Amino acid sequence: MPTVTIDGHKVRVKKNATVLDAARRAEIWIPTLCYHPSVLSEASCRLCMVELDRGDWRQLITACNYPVRRDIVVYASSEGAEQARRGVMELLLARAPESEELRAMAERMGVEKTRYPKVTESQRNCILCGLCVQVCEHLIGQAAIGFAGRGVDKAVAAPFRQPSEDCIGCGACAAVCPVGTIKVRVHKDQNEVEISPFKSRSKLMLCHECSAPVVSTEVAEKALQKIEINTEEFRELIRLCPRCRMLRTAKQLAAMPAYENG
């Protein structure tokens, strides 16, 4: 097991673990945006820069995907590392100035504002980290969205920027978006859920007891396909909203003999 010396703390990690893994074990905070433990790290946002000791010089590396293969010395709080991270953050702030999540992270990093004007925008407040694309393709298995265009014109979009038929309205993209750009909007009057800004809509499944919206009908279907428990009871349960599901479970529990006797 190689040892990572990070800001003076020594941590032993498995071979090929990342510097970020080591930093988290050492309880050292390194800001990340495009990193998510469930998907492959592409290191595209470049926010997690740290310095790697190369003997007579220091190399800036991305902590989220640098594999530890031997004993290394890393500086996460050095002037060089912090300057690099702040520089990247300023560029991101110039691109997505309205994101509250991004501003909060900037503040935590000690970046109050950006010196740069807004010169690029292919999609409002999107920093093109690509987490949504990866999650949709690799975890949900739908690949409803992808990257379109290149360079400053690059954007996350469904094919031809039309509402996608492949979108099942699960909202995983919104859950994983680090800057709050992707939103799940519920249109109660139409019983539909919309994934913004992709404009794709799905019919909502309503709770069979209280008629509250639960999830999109497609998600419910997919869930049943994916899960091996396929009893009548489970199928019924999945058609309820969380509240009704809880109530039913509580009722069942109350009916159990052990509880009757206190």
Next chain:
Amino acid sequence: MTPPALAKLASPVDLEALAQQFRGDSRKASKCVRVCIGTGCTAKGSRKIYELFCEAAEQCDADVNIEAKCVGCHGFCERGPVVVVEPGEIFYQQVEEPDVAEIFRETVLGGRIVERLLYEDPATGKKAREAADIPFYSAQQRVVLSGNGRIDPTQITDYIADGGYSALAKALSSMTPEDVISQVELAGLRGRGGGGFPTARKWQSCREAKGSAKYVICNGDEGDPGAFMDRSIMEGNPHSVIEGMLIGAYAIGSRQGYIYVRNEYPLAVEHLKAAISQASDMGLLGKNILGSSFSFDIKINRGGGAFVCGESTALMASLEGRPGEPRAKYVHTVESGFRGKPTNLNNVETWANVPQIINRGGEWFAGIGTEKSKGTKVFSLVGNVVNTGLVEVPMGITLRRIIEEIGGGVPDGKRFKAVQTGGPSGGCIPAEHLDVRVDFDELTKLGSMMGSGGMIVMDEDTCMVRVAQYFTEFLQKESCGKCTPCREGLAQMLHILNGITKGDGEVGDIEEVGTLAQLLEGTALCALGKTAANPILSTIRYFREEYDAHILDRHCPAKECRGLFHYEIDREACKACGICLKNCPADAIAGEKKVPHIIYQGKCTLCGTCWDKCPFSAVIKV
């Protein structure tokens, strides 16, 4: 020459016997007309000239064997189309269709020289009969380009007759893979794509990497503006690239190779395809090559033209069918590259050097060049230079010799200002450093780099801020957009440069660009972003006063940035012809017959029409 029925070659002895036979055949053609079909000459109509020579040779009833042959780029593109007549190696330039009959009658049949088509030295007025007599060629040393201009790239027989594939035969019959690598190491060959990484070390790492399936890739995705070195090699001598890849694959232990060529190079694709098919027919590609246990195949992949696909990991992603975006190289491609397997990628020119090294020995190669940069380097010499074209020079030659001796200096009596080397990631080198030796490390010290070999000469009328702006814009457009610093940082730098060239520059802009440059160098994902600030940094380093003039005085010293200079009429030179007055779209010029005209600056829109139209050059930029 009618191609003989080609049988598969079963051994190195077979190859040598065949080469002997071809050499005998070609001696039968006692006269030969070699027409350049490189891209430059083709653009000037050399294909038609070739066809006319073929017709003439066919219709000729003289008792000699006359052959018309198409050959790869001679390099002297400025003077194309180029036609060389054997025997005598008589070098005709700027040949046009009507000249064909005369050349055929006089030179081919009559043995006389058509004086008017010879190259004339503009300085001495002396006519040159052969290429060797032309200064453009005499300072060059052609190793990689030695076959260009001599052999027909579409005929494998021509390459074999010229000693082609003998290096492969030598490697397979008398060298172990380790021997091959040690010869390349002895040669000191470094990657010609720009990185300058020692080739032998790359091969060795790939050979040692774990895994049975290994790949070799030829990077033919040449994308620097104004560069056409690799194009000319692939078009003019495709077999040299294939032979180099075969030898490399043997050394590394690979069975499959890929050539990634940009789709904008249709002739290169055509010639490579034909070459691969001919080599396969003869058993030089495929199973058990030349009777050995070594098997190897090559596939061609056409790139869509993205500049970033010249970056090795982006190229491999593109080859796999994914978007051409780079990935981190913390794990090197020699360990995990194409399809996650050990992959060795080299540039076209690197591969083309290999057969020569194996044939002549690493020591011979190491005898050319400087201490740390060995061999020769091909450059495409373009821009404000008299002789534009493709040149191959020994490493260590000075920039001055390339530009002044080979290139013939700056045309129209203008003053030399700078030379841009290394493509968009390179930098501009000013006149005071012209005596620097061309060497990987020396050019880097000057803030530029060797790069893949683009060399753009600029004269005094070039605004260096605009040069920086041009390259930054190029890179910003070619950035894949994956990583933040490159995508956002380049856009910010371009925004600042646009402001400066428009006259909106502010004090502190240069420092701001410097900060961004440092940020990009440290944090960008791939070399495109890491080196993207070089054009800006090098122009600031050598031409800071031009930036200052734009920002502080709102003046463009080279008078290229519209709005940062104005037009005036020289009273002495003005003949009062009235042309400017008639053409001015803003009615900003006043004047009468015999009275020198004047421009009302308040009305002038700086469109430049008067400057364009004045037949006496009386309109001047101030």
